[in-house]
Amino acid sequence: MRQSTYETGTADREKAILVSLVTDKVKRSGADPEHSLDELASLAETAGVEVVDSIMQNLEVPDKKYFVGKGKAQEIHALAEETGATTAIFDQELSGAQVRNLEETLDMKIIDRTQLILDIFAGRAKTREGILQVELAQLSYLLPRLSGQGKNLSRLGGGIGTRGPGETKLETDRRHIRDRITELKRQLDTVTATRNLHRERRRKAGVVQVALVGYTNAGKSTLLRQLTEADVLAEDKLFATLDPTSRNLILPSGKEIILTDTVGFIQNLPHDLVAAFRATLEEAGEADLLLHVVDTSSPMRERQKKVVEEVLQELGAGGTPILVVYNKIDVSSEEALSMLSGGQDTIRVSSFNDQDMLHLREAIEDRILGDVALFRIPASRGDLAALVYRVGEVIEQDTEEDLLLLTVRVNPTDMEKSGRALEPYRVVEQEA
Ligand SMILES: Nc1nc2c(ncn2[C@@H]2O[C@H](COP(=O)(O)OP(=O)(O)OP(=O)(O)O)[C@@H](O)[C@H]2O)c(=O)[nH]1
Numbered sequence: 001m002r003q004s005t006y007e008t009g010t011a012d013r014e015k016a017i018l019v020s021l022v023t024d025k026v027k028r029s030g031a032d033p034e035h036s037l038d039e040l041a042s043l044a045e046t047a048g049v050e051v052v053d054s055i056m057q058n059l060e061v062p063d064k065k066y067f068v069g070k071g072k073a074q075e076i077h078a079l080a081e082e083t084g085a086t087t088a089i090f091d092q093e094l095s096g097a098q099v100r101n102l103e104e105t106l107d108m109k110i111i112d113r114t115q116l117i118l119d120i121f122a123g124r125a126k127t128r129e130g131i132l133q134v135e136l137a138q139l140s141y142l143l144p145r146l147s148g149q150g151k152n153l154s155r156l157g158g159g160i161g162t163r164g165p166g167e168t169k170l171e172t173d174r175r176h177i178r179d180r181i182t183e184l185k186r187q188l189d190t191v192t193a194t195r196n197l198h199r200e201r202r203r204k205a206g207v208v209q210v211a212l213v214g215y216t217n218a219g220k221s222t223l224l225r226q227l228t229e230a231d232v233l234a235e236d237k238l239f240a241t242l243d244p245t246s247r248n249l250i251l252p253s254g255k256e257i258i259l260t261d262t263v264g265f266i267q268n269l270p271h272d273l274v275a276a277f278r279a280t281l282e283e284a285g286e287a288d289l290l291l292h293v294v295d296t297s298s299p300m301r302e303r304q305k306k307v308v309e310e311v312l313q314e315l316g317a318g319g320t321p322i323l324v325v326y327n328k329i330d331v332s333s334e335e336a337l338s339m340l341s342g343g344q345d346t347i348r349v350s351s352f353n354d355q356d357m358l359h360l361r362e363a364i365e366d367r368i369l370g371d372v373a374l375f376r377i378p379a380s381r382g383d384l385a386a387l388v389y390r391v392g393e394v395i396e397q398d399t400e401e402d403l404l405l406l407t408v409r410v411n412p413t414d415m416e417k418s419g420r421a422l423e424p425y426r427v428v429e430q431e432a
């Protein structure tokens with residue numbers, strides 16, 4: 001049932017026309033329709049489809065019946081005849097009725113962005129949890145549209161939009177699908193419970209967890225691999241990673257933490273889809289630190305960064321400390337680099353630069369373990385020395401005439417508790 005069309009040769013690739021309807025709502029959303037269409041092309045490519053052309057239309061509101069205007073629909077039809085395209089992929093979500101009407105008029109398979117993403121997910125999911133989640137998302141997506149899709153999906157035997165539960169499930173009725181959804185949720189609960197148990201155990205053992213999050217293709221898996229020498233799949237494809245992968249990472253001080261890779265985010269990811277991947281992304285929600293990886297070389301980096309921040313908020317991970325990792329600086333323009341926000345919570349790296357990877361490990365260490373501070377305490381002040389021992393871990397101890405020199409890995413909360421008593425004795429060092 002779960003067939004894949006990825007690895008087939010180019011000869012028999014399904015041909016598709018991309019369609020984007022730029023409504024007032026789309027304009028207001030702040031998304032750039034041109035870039036969104038480029039992204040849709042990458043998604044189609046990832047799903048193994050050959051994009052032969054694309055069409056854009058401006059309309060205040062979508063046409064109720066055909067989504068695009070009737071004239072545009074005819075244009076799509078003519079273009080399909082000319083190019084041999086059998087599929088039209090829409091960048092916006094369609095209703096079941098619109099899909100049915102378009103299928104009938106154009107005699108083409110009609111797919112929208114969400115379906116395409118779900119299709120890629122279906123081909124990528126490897127773990128039991130991932131597979132269950134994708135099927136759940138596909139069925140939840142199909143259910144309200146069921147009446148609109150029967151014909152073409154059952155007629156066409158394969159290709160995009162038919163992977164996973166599509167063909168066989170469509171022959172059954174809504175009731176059957178609802179039952180299956182209930183069953184999937186039950187199975188997911190069990191799987192999630194097991195994983196929570198593992199996670200709980202790790203937390204009890206005091207293991208620090210760091211999660212890589214970010215827009216799809218930002219370089220998360222590459223970073224995981226470069227930082228931990230893990231053998232993970234990194235590809236110039238969207239959604240190369242679907243299941244969370246965790247690896248041990250050894251920080252410069254020798255401390256060991258767990259670093260987790262997560263599924264990439266994308267704009268217009270439907271809310272119910274986010275919910276379906278909630279469990280996977282919960283890893284991110286429970287992390288002690290998030291590394292938000294940004295593809296600095298992308299002209300859409302700011303928008304992508306915003307999308308990720310919004311989804312994190314939705315996932316309830318808004319309060320977790322974040323280190324923004326501006327990645328791919330080796331291929332970023334001077335202009336792009338000059339426009340980046342700076343500051344303590346950001347770092348610029350190329351995944352392929354060893355020096356940068358060392359700096360990143362140090363930056364992670366600083367955030368997890370706190371800053372290193374030097375205190376110069378008069379030898380006579382045993383009370384203050386004792387206090388120093390309470391604000392963190394003393395790494396080095398030395399004396400200089402009648403001074404006690406204590407180098408401490410400061411725990412921010414304990415430091416706060418100590419009040420201002422130690423402030424005058426703290427040596428503020430210049431950054432090396
Ligand atoms: N030039 C350059 N390319 C990079 C860098 N980091 C990653 N890449 C490339 O970017 C592409 C995407 O990398 P991945 O690590 O698969 O990206 P990801 O964020 O895991 O993507 P998804 O799993 O799809 O969300 C690959 O072709 C990498 O080789 C970098 O620092 N410089």
Ligand SMILES: [Mg+2]
Nearest residue numbers: 220221240241
């Ligand atoms: Mg990845």
